Amino acid sequence: MTLAPLRGRGLWTPGLWSLDSGFWTLENHLYSYVSYRLVYGRGSNRPTIATRWIGFTLGLAAIVVPAFGRAQSPVQREAGFYRFKLGAFEIVTLNDCTIPYPTSTIVGLAPAQIDSGLAEWSLASPVGMTYSAFLVNTGTMVVLIDAGTGGKMSDNPGFHGCDQMLINMRRAGYDPARVDEIYISHIGPDHVGGLTTGTERTFPNAIVRAADDEIGEYIDSARARAAIDRASDRKAEQEWFDFQRSLFEPYRRAGRVRTFTGDVDLVPGVRALATHGHSPGHTSYIVASRGDTLIMTGDLLHWAAVQFAHPEASTVFDSDQQAAATQRKRVLEIAAKHGYWIAGSHLPFPGIGHVKSANGRYYWLPLVRPLRGRDSRLRALRAR
Numbered sequence: 001m002t003l004a005p006l007r008g009r010g011l012w013t014p015g016l017w018s019l020d021s022g023f024w025t026l027e028n029h030l031y032s033y034v035s036y037r038l039v040y041g042r043g044s045n046r047p048t049i050a051t052r053w054i055g056f057t058l059g060l061a062a063i064v065v066p067a068f069g070r071a072q073s074p075v076q077r078e079a080g081f082y083r084f085k086l087g088a089f090e091i092v093t094l095n096d097c098t099i100p101y102p103t104s105t106i107v108g109l110a111p112a113q114i115d116s117g118l119a120e121w122s123l124a125s126p127v128g129m130t131y132s133a134f135l136v137n138t139g140t141m142v143v144l145i146d147a148g149t150g151g152k153m154s155d156n157p158g159f160h161g162c163d164q165m166l167i168n169m170r171r172a173g174y175d176p177a178r179v180d181e182i183y184i185s186h187i188g189p190d191h192v193g194g195l196t197t198g199t200e201r202t203f204p205n206a207i208v209r210a211a212d213d214e215i216g217e218y219i220d221s222a223r224a225r226a227a228i229d230r231a232s233d234r235k236a237e238q239e240w241f242d243f244q245r246s247l248f249e250p251y252r253r254a255g256r257v258r259t260f261t262g263d264v265d266l267v268p269g270v271r272a273l274a275t276h277g278h279s280p281g282h283t284s285y286i287v288a289s290r291g292d293t294l295i296m297t298g299d300l301l302h303w304a305a306v307q308f309a310h311p312e313a314s315t316v317f318d319s320d321q322q323a324a325a326t327q328r329k330r331v332l333e334i335a336a337k338h339g340y341w342i343a344g345s346h347l348p349f350p351g352i353g354h355v356k357s358a359n360g361r362y363y364w365l366p367l368v369r370p371l372r373g374r375d376s377r378l379r380a381l382r383a384r
């Protein structure tokens with residue numbers, strides 16, 4: 001396995017390029033073993049979100065830690081922010097970081113299918129995975145969809161330096177105090193970690209909204225107790241609940257957390273779309289202005305190079321892999337049929353594009369690509 005296709009993209013420091021295929025094979029085995037024991041290990045018949053994340057972070061540490069003597073950080077910091085006009089709204093992609101991911105996180109596909117997806121994009125494992133949040137300025141409201149890691153994962157060497165979302169928000173001209181509403185796709189640490197800075201609200205004037213199926217347990221102590229009691233590893237579950245509670249509690253105390261159920265309108269132009277599967281209450285958000293529509297898909301897609309060709313493929317992070325695949329196919333179908341934009345937390349920066357359906361599969365048409373001759377943005381550029 002060669003790393004050459006990623007060379008020169010600023011993702012890795014030069015020391016890592018000397019790693020040979022033997023190391024990556026070892027890493028894949030380590031990852032699989034650690035994840036397997038933690039997710040499916042001794043007596044556990046209910047793989048929890050907590051154990052999945054512990055498995056993943058340990059697995060990622062197994063990738064990065066051995067290389068640390070030669071490489072300070074694999075995190076890409078320079079991606080920044082990207083401004084995009086959707087009708088009368090301004091959408092801003094706010095990058096948190098980009099880190100290397102092994103393809104061993106993909107499930108449900110043969111290795112040859114994964115390799116052919118990567119080859120189509122001239123990639124090889126590991127692939128740089130983007131972490132982004134999205135800001136929507138409707139003209140009257142500033143809405144943030146997900147809140148980044150907030151540096152809460154930086155104790156894991158694989159995520160060291162993954163804390164750029166807030167910096168990029170300020171660079172884009174938005175102070176955190178200007179955020180009116182925060183919509184959570186799900187409770188992954190990379191999506192909710194940034195809610196707090198220390199023990200304080202990062203966004204002091206914001207209302208936080210999320211599906212009841214997703215955060216209800218973390219803001220209601222009786223439901224939390226029942227969920228912890230049900231878990232096979234109560235200690236890990238308790239730690240997970242304590243972490244989640246620490247993020248939501250400052251907002252709850254201030255009366256600034258609201259939950260919803262199903263598909264509901266939130267503010268004019270933004271609507272929740274239940275896409276449960278990646279997590280029990282995973283939610284996408286439909287943003288629409290003056291005939292333009294964008295669906296923010298959260299974690300429906302992790303592997304652009306593979307999952308547009310094979311939307312049936314899920315990942316080890318999907319708590320219900322079947323449901324996640326069903327929702328992924330459903331949203332891709334809607335977007336392709338109606339010509340909607342989609343945005344994804346882990347799609348290649350700036351994470352916005354169109355979807356095309358052809359040859360029994362989907363294709364990703366990223367926003368940043370040559371403009372069509374009749375595109376209004378091209379006319380605007382020529383008129384300058």
Ligand SMILES: [Zn+2]
Binds near residue numbers: 188190191299345346
């Ligand atoms: Zn995520």
